[in-house]
Amino acid sequence: MNKQITLFSALAASLLVSFAAQAADTAELKVKGVIRPSACTPAFTGTNVVDYGTIAAKGLSATAPNVLAEKTIAFTVTCDAATKVAVRAIDNKASTVVPGLMTAINSNLGDKHAYGLGAAGGKNIGAYSVRTIVGSFTADGATPDIVADAANNGTWAKSTYGRFNADGTGRQAFATSGSTTPGSYKTMSGNLGVTAVLDKGANLPLTQNIDLDGSATIEVQYL
Template sequence: MNKLLKTVTSTLLIACAPAAFAASTVDLTVTGLITPNSCTPLLSGGGQVDYGKISAKDLKTTQSTLIGVRTLQMSVSCDAPILVGLKAIDNRSGSSATLQGMGLGLINGDQKLGYYYLYLRNPIADTVAVQPIVTEDNGRSWMNDAFWNPQYLSSVAAMSDDSQPIPMQNLTVDLEVQTLIARTDGLDLSNEVPIDGSATLEVKYL
């Protein structure tokens, strides 16, 4: 009986061994591509949009208030023609009163003051009119859209084909900034409140 038990035990150990060894390792692959080209983005006016002082009495209590639309010129200059994407990074993430907008900061640490939208208007790439496009799946597909959504990547395409970006060396585009203050019935405006929007505009190489 003992001899039979030992034989069965040994058989079970041998049967389990391959599965135990197979789960002990995993492979890591690191990939990428170093490009000799580089691009430099610039914004007119030092990238500043200033609405000055706004009276709380001029703001709407039950819906957002558009306090202004401003346009800056953005340029991207590259060493050579290259495929690029444009990424807007919200430095006040979590303070926007809407999912697709960029934040304007918080009041008392938890009240969302408002939001602003960015639009890419009238893009010109290497002296030729082009159209703004956006990808929602990291470059697998593209479509025409002037809205610069911080969740996605934007680029430019030929006027005849919005399905893919085109390489460019020099790009100029009107950056439209639409700024809104959230409904005031949920905001403490008993003291002066700074409008505190901040974003980083990044060039990504495709």
Template sequence: MQHAIARSIFAVIAALAAGAALAAPTVELKVTGVIKPPACLPTFSGGGVVDYGVIPAASLNAGQYKTLDKKQLSFQVSCDAPVKMGVTFNDNRATSRVGGIVSAVSANPNERFNFGLGTVAGKNVGGYALTLEPALTTGDGAPVDNIYTTDNGRTWSAAVGLDHINLFAFAAKGDNKPVAVKQLSVMINVQVVLNKPEELPLTQDVPLDGSATIEVKYL
């Protein structure tokens, strides 16, 4: 009996070994890759710095906001292929906004156009508004329109001012919907308004500290 069992076990082992010896070698084929939008690089003229230099405290009048001269900087986006794009402006000094301070220089008195200028010794320095030069906005060298949306792209309207809430984009003239471009150029006006002198700690230096992050979004 034991010899019969041993022979059976040996037969099973031999059969398995023979099957293993006959198994064909295998190799795996993989299909990989990634679909990516065109790469875009945003830049500002002057490194994105708008410098007002030294502002004498004596130039501020009691009870009044002080409007500084308008300055301009060019915003450009270069992509490696045409793409529909939009931009958003995030106010990094939102907690320092002075309500209503840019109403006289903004395209719209709405507070969404009011960007903060930072805080010194617990006092808010002022604000600034960003507006566009419509005639100087170009896509691939041709004039394009500035547009914005308040409903995630379902509808678009003409834009003159830039705010810290909505998405801004660029359309072929008269088309009113985003157009794909490879090279975008936008001229932005910066208008600063300083707080009333009695609201500022003028016994020390009061630096202007506006900061906004501009993000390019693919549409």
């Protein structure tokens, strides 16, 4: 080892003498990654599309928000081994949200819960909300409590409604019933609820077909 160090030092000294008068531009290469004991995959069962079908324009209110019925979609997180995870939902169409519509569903809701439904004829169509349906989930065969970390700081509290924030702030996890500490599970399955609200008809181009075009990314975070 000492010989190797001496040889390197001598070589380095030689290089310094040879190139002392030359300037050098540099670029840093970094190599990063995470080795995890297990990986988890979020998935929808059967389809990832919440389909409201054909909505008759003549049935829409021209003067008030139009609340559509809640639709459910089966959702599962599967891990290679029991793993502690959280879930969040991020809006991919945030620029198309019509402000103020979520209060038509619930006076306690606001724009932070609103996901965009796309646009048509230069007009934003409306908004929708996404929630975990509390009580519908199982975690390794047991019924867990849904707990939420609203500030992303590790402070968890039981969630009574499971509403996601559209900007990805806040997250939800699964805990043993009666606990607020996220637990480790291999399979977590249940239903997400989606409720769409269309803007009042007077603001929509109802003389043409209007395609609802919402999109959100469901993300699993390892705790």
